[in-house]
Amino acid sequence: MQDIxxxxxxxxxxxxxxxxxxxxxxxxxxxxxxxSVELILNSVNINFIAFNKYLYPDKLDGVFFAIFIITIAAxxxxxxxxxxxxxxxxxxxxxxxxxxEMKY
Amino acid sequence: MNSYAYxxxxxxxPLITFVLxxxxxxxxxxxxxxxxxxxxxxxxxxxxWYTAWQYFFISGKTGGAYQQIIALKYTWLQFSPNIxxxxxxxxxxxxxxxxxxxxxxxxxxxxxxxxxxxxxxRFATYYAFLSLxxxxxxxxxxxxxxxxxxxxxxxxxxxxxLLIGFYFEKPSAVAASKKAFIITRxxxxxxxxxxxxxxxxxxxxxxxxxxxxxxxxxxPEYVSISSASFMGASMLTWGLVLxxxxxxxxxxxxxxxxxxxxxxxxPTPVSALIHAATMVVAGVxxxxxxxxVFSFNSSAxxxxxxxxxxxxxxxxIIACTQTDIKRxxxxxxxxxxxxxxxxxxxxxxxxxxxxGYMASMFHLFTHAFFKSLLFLCAGAVIHVIHSNDxxxxxxxxxxxxxxxxxxxxxxxxxxxxxxFSGFFSKEEILLAAYRSSKMVYAVAVMTSxxxxxxxxxxxxxxxxxxxxxxxxxxxxxxxxxxxxxxxxLAVCSLFGGFVPISSWVTSDGFPxxxxxxxxxxxxxxxxxxxxxxxxxxxxxxxxxxxxxxxxSLGGFYKLAYQKFYIDEIYLFITRKIIFNLIGRPAAWIxxxxxxxxxxxxxxxxxKISWIIRGIQxxxxxxxxxxxxxxxxxxxxxxxxxxxxxx
Amino acid sequence: MNTSAIIFxxxxxxxxxxxILAVTTRRIFRAAVFLLFSLVGxxxxxxxxxxxxxxxxxxxxxxxxxVVLIIFSIFLTQKSGDKMPKPLKTRTVFSAFxxxxxxxxxxxxxxxxxxxxxxxxxxxxxxxxxxxxxxSTTKSGYVLPFEVVSILLLSAMIGCIVIAMKSKPAGLSxxxxxxQPEAKIKENA
Numbered sequence: 001m002q003d004i005x006x007x008x009x010x011x012x013x014x015x016x017x018x019x020x021x022x023x024x025x026x027x028x029x030x031x032x033x034x035x036s037v038e039l040i041l042n043s044v045n046i047n048f049i050a051f052n053k054y055l056y057p058d059k060l061d062g063v064f065f066a067i068f069i070i071t072i073a074a075x076x077x078x079x080x081x082x083x084x085x086x087x088x089x090x091x092x093x094x095x096x097x098x099x100x101e102m103k104y
Numbered sequence: 105m106n107s108y109a110y111x112x113x114x115x116x117x118p119l120i121t122f123v124l125x126x127x128x129x130x131x132x133x134x135x136x137x138x139x140x141x142x143x144x145x146x147x148x149x150x151x152x153w154y155t156a157w158q159y160f161f162i163s164g165k166t167g168g169a170y171q172q173i174i175a176l177k178y179t180w181l182q183f184s185p186n187i188x189x190x191x192x193x194x195x196x197x198x199x200x201x202x203x204x205x206x207x208x209x210x211x212x213x214x215x216x217x218x219x220x221x222x223x224x225x226r227f228a229t230y231y232a233f234l235s236l237x238x239x240x241x242x243x244x245x246x247x248x249x250x251x252x253x254x255x256x257x258x259x260x261x262x263x264x265x266l267l268i269g270f271y272f273e274k275p276s277a278v279a280a281s282k283k284a285f286i287i288t289r290x291x292x293x294x295x296x297x298x299x300x301x302x303x304x305x306x307x308x309x310x311x312x313x314x315x316x317x318x319x320x321x322x323x324p325e326y327v328s329i330s331s332a333s334f335m336g337a338s339m340l341t342w343g344l345v346l347x348x349x350x351x352x353x354x355x356x357x358x359x360x361x362x363x364x365x366x367x368x369x370x371p372t373p374v375s376a377l378i379h380a381a382t383m384v385v386a387g388v389x390x391x392x393x394x395x396x397v398f399s400f401n402s403s404a405x406x407x408x409x410x411x412x413x414x415x416x417x418x419x420x421i422i423a424c425t426q427t428d429i430k431r432x433x434x435x436x437x438x439x440x441x442x443x444x445x446x447x448x449x450x451x452x453x454x455x456x457x458x459x460g461y462m463a464s465m466f467h468l469f470t471h472a473f474f475k476s477l478l479f480l481c482a483g484a485v486i487h488v489i490h491s492n493d494x495x496x497x498x499x500x501x502x503x504x505x506x507x508x509x510x511x512x513x514x515x516x517x518x519x520x521x522x523x524f525s526g527f528f529s530k531e532e533i534l535l536a537a538y539r540s541s542k543m544v545y546a547v548a549v550m551t552s553x554x555x556x557x558x559x560x561x562x563x564x565x566x567x568x569x570x571x572x573x574x575x576x577x578x579x580x581x582x583x584x585x586x587x588x589x590x591x592x593l594a595v596c597s598l599f600g601g602f603v604p605i606s607s608w609v610t611s612d613g614f615p616x617x618x619x620x621x622x623x624x625x626x627x628x629x630x631x632x633x634x635x636x637x638x639x640x641x642x643x644x645x646x647x648x649x650x651x652x653x654x655x656s657l658g659g660f661y662k663l664a665y666q667k668f669y670i671d672e673i674y675l676f677i678t679r680k681i682i683f684n685l686i687g688r689p690a691a692w693i694x695x696x697x698x699x700x701x702x703x704x705x706x707x708x709x710x711k712i713s714w715i716i717r718g719i720q721x722x723x724x725x726x727x728x729x730x731x732x733x734x735x736x737x738x739x740x741x742x743x744x745x746x747x748x749x750x
Numbered sequence: 751m752n753t754s755a756i757i758f759x760x761x762x763x764x765x766x767x768x769x770i771l772a773v774t775t776r777r778i779f780r781a782a783v784f785l786l787f788s789l790v791g792x793x794x795x796x797x798x799x800x801x802x803x804x805x806x807x808x809x810x811x812x813x814x815x816x817v818v819l820i821i822f823s824i825f826l827t828q829k830s831g832d833k834m835p836k837p838l839k840t841r842t843v844f845s846a847f848x849x850x851x852x853x854x855x856x857x858x859x860x861x862x863x864x865x866x867x868x869x870x871x872x873x874x875x876x877x878x879x880x881x882x883x884x885x886s887t888t889k890s891g892y893v894l895p896f897e898v899v900s901i902l903l904l905s906a907m908i909g910c911i912v913i914a915m916k917s918k919p920a921g922l923s924x925x926x927x928x929x930q931p932e933a934k935i936k937e938n939a
Binding site: 004006007008009010011012014015016018019020021022023025026027028029031032034035036038039042045046049050052053054055056057058059060061063064066067068070071072073074075076077078079081082083084085086088089094095 | 754755758762765766769770772773774778781782785788789792795796799800801803804807808811812815816819820822823824826827828834835837841842845846848849850852853856857860861865866867868869870871872873875879880883884890892895899902903906907909910911913914916
Binding site for chain 3: 725736739
């Protein structure tokens with residue numbers, strides 16, 4: 001445990017964050033975009049727990065934040081799925097390029 | 105000490121009437137608007153006469169001379185610690201006399217219009233405008249501050265515009281009101297520049313203070329204004345001459361007189377009020393108000409004199425040839441105002457030297473009565489005949505006896521026959537002219553003779569000449585309100601000369617003793633009688649002699665008939681010179697360069713926005729990319745900035 | 751190089767590898783499975799960091815709830831066997847550049863920062879501590895966020911139902927005068 005520094009864990013979480021960002025920018029399917037968002041949320045969770053463990057071991061605040069983030073991520077994923085289903089009904093496709101009504 | 109605060113009611117009542125009738129008259133008060141307007145002016149007249157009685161008989165005099173009393177003063181706009189526009193009421197002999205005259209004549213016109221304008225669609229609007237005019241004129245004569253008089257000057261111009269163009273469906277009326285407004289506005293430019301010059305050098309806009317500073321030879325203001333000079337004349341001359349130009353525009357002096365004949369397009373009671381008795385004497389009033397300063401500058405006085413004399417003579421010549429009765433009366437007004445002007449011009453200041461001033465004001469007083477009477481009689485005649493032209497009239501003495509008598513009285517008054525009022529005032533003017541310059545006296549006497557001639561030409565053409573058309577009287581001579589007005593004014597023209605104006609209205613406030621010098625006054629009277637006789641010979645019965653004289657005079661007659669082509673000269677200057685050389689290039693610059701520049705800016709904006717519209721692509725991921733790029737950029741900026749700073 | 755370090759590197763490799771595969775693969779079902787692997791890897795990381803409770807929560811909710819939800823929605827909306835269309839080349843390149851730049855920038859910041867621990871106590875997460883602190887009303891108690899999150903869950907549930915409903919409920923037509931919803935419901939029933 002001594003060999004692994006806080007910055008190693010932060011490397012992992014940062015890398016995961018930017019992987020998720022890449023997926024958000026590149027993927028054409030709305031469901032895969034949702035998956036990328038989940039990756040981002042997970043990286044944030046790792047950050048919270050790591051900071052709590054290494055910098056503030058006498059408190060539990062990071063753990064609680066992680067719990068709440070998981071909860072809210074679940075709710076948000078459910079709502080996002082509902083929206084995607086609704087959009088599928090009107091556009092008959094879940095390609096995000098097809099939902100461009102806000103064009104000039 | 106009496107409080108004169110009730111005097112604010114004098115201009116205020118007509119203003120309230122204007123607002124009331126203007127806002128509600130058309131819909132709610134239509135039938136009673138005339139009575140309402142007349143009642144309000146009646147109260148104003150009574151208040152003015154009460155003020156006059158108070159001032160002249162009871163409390164105006166201090167140390168034997170009538171003082172300037174400031175009844176009210178309220179600082180409105182402060183330009184600098186010294187110069188401010190104060191709204192106030194100034195009472196001195198001329199302003200008290202003017203409010204009495206203006207409100208009385210306005211009352212007569214209101215009464216007359218009850219009958220004359222009956223059945224008019226915009227009856228309430230007419231009375232509203234009349235009230236507006238009365239308010240403006242009363243405000244003008246009571247003004248205590250030179251800027252205040254300018255404000256009311258413009259208001260009077262506006263009221264005149266509204267009233268001349270009252271029958272706005274007639275294009276000639278619209279053109280006439282436009283012409284009047286433009287010419288007087290142009291003259292007011294001179295007035296404004298004059299005000300600025302006088303205010304700059306004397307450091308104040310208040311009449312009393314201004315006159316004090318510019319009339320004492322040692323005061324620093326007087327020294328600076330008379331030593332500064334521009335193109336050979338001192339600034340005092342320029343200031344006074346420019347102010348006089350403003351007055352000349354309003355009073356229809358040559359060459360700014362061209363609007364007055366055309367202004368006869370308005371209803372006749374309007375001509376009686378505005379273009380005979382009140383507005384056109386505003387210029388004379390202005391010179392009289394600033395007279396102490398004028399008397400210190402002989403060049404300005406000379407300008408006043410020559411303008412007055414020339415206008416008087418010119419108008420008299422033109423009036424001998426005109427056939428429209430209202431235009432004859434218009435030129436007669438111009439001529440009489442010329443008399444008033446040159447009387448001021450030849451006057452000195454103080455005591456016996458101030459005879460011209462007193463004579464001018466006396467003539468203003470009597471002229472108001474007989475000129476408005478002449479116009480109202482003309483109105484009565486036009487009401488019956490439905491035409492303005494002399495050729496359609498004749499022999500009306502049999503069917504309109506009251507109008508005939510009144511008109512005759514007024515003509516005798518204007519010709520200066522004793523004991524009518526005009527004789528007394530004209531005699532004083534001629535005496536003042538005689539004492540000052542023999543040449544002016546000669547021209548004045550000649551003009552008086554011409555006045556008698558053309559007035560009686562007018563009289564005979566209307567009431568004698570031919571036999572009357574018997575079908576011409578469907579509705580009687582006029583209503584009761586019209587008749588009673590004529591009677592009252594005729595009485596005033598008859599006895600107005602006996603009012604002792606000379607003991608009230610003089611240049612320095614001290615009463616002036618005057619007496620009739622028979623040896624002197626017999627000559628103008630004889631000349632006037634000769635003029636009347638000539639007119640009788642030529643015009644009493646219809647004959648060919650006037651035609652023969654006209655054709656024998658040939659070109660000169662034509663020149664006079666066409667009013668010396670002055671209108672045509674003005675039109676030429678404006679159309680060919682001002683429009684083409686100044687107007688058209690200015691319009692081109694405005695349209696192509698200024699507008700073009702604005703259009704260019706708009707086009708550039710449109711093109712740029714067209715190019716960058718691609719950012720709004722509707723694609724969420726593009727937006728996410730831009731968002732992220734922005735965040736990184738900002739983060740880099742802030743972090744490296746603070747990094748470098750720390 | 752002790753055992754825990756090796757385990758850590760393995761778990762990190764699983765997380766990042768599965769993540770990269772999840773965002774680049776062209777078959778959607780495989781993406782969902784790779785996401786599952788990545789999330790389970792994160793749970794493993796939590797176990798390694800000795801926060802067992804969070805690891806358990808992660809497996810239950812993320813792996814057992816959200817991924818299943820995603821798979822269901824894939825079934826509902828398209829044929830999962832086909833290959834998805836490739837994104838635009840420019841977009842891929844540009845995104846890769848920006849992401850790499852962002853990553854470098856952030857990691858640079860992290861590396862140069864001195865993280866100073868607050869105290870040297872050992873990190874013990876007991877479930878009873880989590881429970882008492884969650885429901886306590888003291889200064890560091892989390893009962894208010896707890897209640898708020900429960901309301902959020904409730905509204906999310908209702909929201910999902912409303913959004914994903916098939917037809918408009920009767921009486922909620924936007925344009926006045928159009929009263930067909932009852933007919934529609936009768937049709938669909």
